[in-house]
Amino acid sequence: MSKRNRTLDSFFGAPATKKPKPEEVKATEDDEQKAGHVSNEVSNHSTYPFPLPQLPPGIRETLNFIPASDGQTINDQPDLDLLYFQPYIPKEIVRELYEFFRRELFFYRVKYTIKRGPTETQINTPRYTTVFGLDETARFDENGEIIDAANGRPVPKGTYKCRPRPIPQCLQVLRELTQNATGCTFNFALVNYYSSGNDSISYHSDDERFLGVDPAIASFSLGAKRDFLLKHKPTAGKHESESKPLKFPLAPGDMVLMRGKTQSNWLHSIPKRKSGDADKGRINITLRRAMVKEGTENYYRYNVGEGEVYQWHPEKREMIPWKG
Numbered sequence: 001m002s003k004r005n006r007t008l009d010s011f012f013g014a015p016a017t018k019k020p021k022p023e024e025v026k027a028t029e030d031d032e033q034k035a036g037h038v039s040n041e042v043s044n045h046s047t048y049p050f051p052l053p054q055l056p057p058g059i060r061e062t063l064n065f066i067p068a069s070d071g072q073t074i075n076d077q078p079d080l081d082l083l084y085f086q087p088y089i090p091k092e093i094v095r096e097l098y099e100f101f102r103r104e105l106f107f108y109r110v111k112y113t114i115k116r117g118p119t120e121t122q123i124n125t126p127r128y129t130t131v132f133g134l135d136e137t138a139r140f141d142e143n144g145e146i147i148d149a150a151n152g153r154p155v156p157k158g159t160y161k162c163r164p165r166p167i168p169q170c171l172q173v174l175r176e177l178t179q180n181a182t183g184c185t186f187n188f189a190l191v192n193y194y195s196s197g198n199d200s201i202s203y204h205s206d207d208e209r210f211l212g213v214d215p216a217i218a219s220f221s222l223g224a225k226r227d228f229l230l231k232h233k234p235t236a237g238k239h240e241s242e243s244k245p246l247k248f249p250l251a252p253g254d255m256v257l258m259r260g261k262t263q264s265n266w267l268h269s270i271p272k273r274k275s276g277d278a279d280k281g282r283i284n285i286t287l288r289r290a291m292v293k294e295g296t297e298n299y300y301r302y303n304v305g306e307g308e309v310y311q312w313h314p315e316k317r318e319m320i321p322w323k324g
């Protein structure tokens with residue numbers, strides 16, 4: 001990778017713990033400039049199918065004002081701990097940011113098989129996905145090589161079966177500002193694109209061991225409004241939400257920070273929808289922190305996979321296979 005195309009790996013530094021004041025955000029920008037990362041450059045890496053443009057300056061500057069409103073704590077249910085921002089992204093840039101990510105990122109429609117006993121079932125992920133990041137045990141150096149986080153030495157070949165990708169500038173900005181605003185640390189950005197009301201994610205919890213105990217996950221919504229449902233995991237006493245889930249109609253710009261015991265006790269989903277503006281498409285970005293290599297392997301397996309690359313076609317107004 002050439003120097004011109006370095007990504008913002010310098011942002012993998014120590015976690016910030018406070019909400020940024022404008023002058024603190026300025027300091028972050030200065031740091032980026034020192035590292036030569038703020039310019040008209042693209043983000044690129046040998047693992048990217050194609051380079052990704054950096055955020056337009058107008059969007060970048062307005063993002064300094066996140067969160068656009070105070071978060072509402074939702075913890076009135078057993079083991080539930082959410083911080084719900086309505087919105088988190090300033091209204092003025094919400095549409096442009098949605099269109100930017102949909103237009104510029106590369107996506108996948110991952111297929112994989114699961115085995116239950118002797119039976120193998122093929123799963124077609126019902127949405128477009130993409131992912132960037134690396135777990136806590138390693139980081140990218142300034143040349144985009146993976147080095148051991150503890151001793152700074154290149155990780156031995158074969159350490160990862162997948163090919164991890166550095167977070168591009170357009171998502172690094174969101175990561176950095178959200179770390180400052182929430183006091184949480186993130187090393188992964190997962191992106192879902194729901195192209196219509198037929199795309200969905202079924203009930204699940206993000207409670208894999210590789211995320212550590214009580215993980216915090218920041219989940220952003222852009223584009224169409226979609227219902228986010230939450231129900232308690234099965235309990236002996238049957239929690240009311242098991243038959244009547246909690247429903248949050250996530251609007252463009254909203255962010256839900258799921259934290260505490262939420263993942264170990266609750267399931268969440270975005271169900272298919274036939275009505276409303278679901279067919280207009282929606283982007284979801286989650287920021288997470290994987291602690292160990294298994295997290296990296298898992299995220300690339302299920303969000304990149306081995307299939308073809310898709311890219312938004314502005315005239316056809318749909319994702320089409322990228323021809324290279």
Ligand SMILES: O=C(O)CCC(=O)C(=O)O
Nearest residue numbers: 192201219228270284286
């Ligand atoms: O699209 C959403 O809001 C939820 C996404 C989600 O649950 C996930 O990626 O694990």
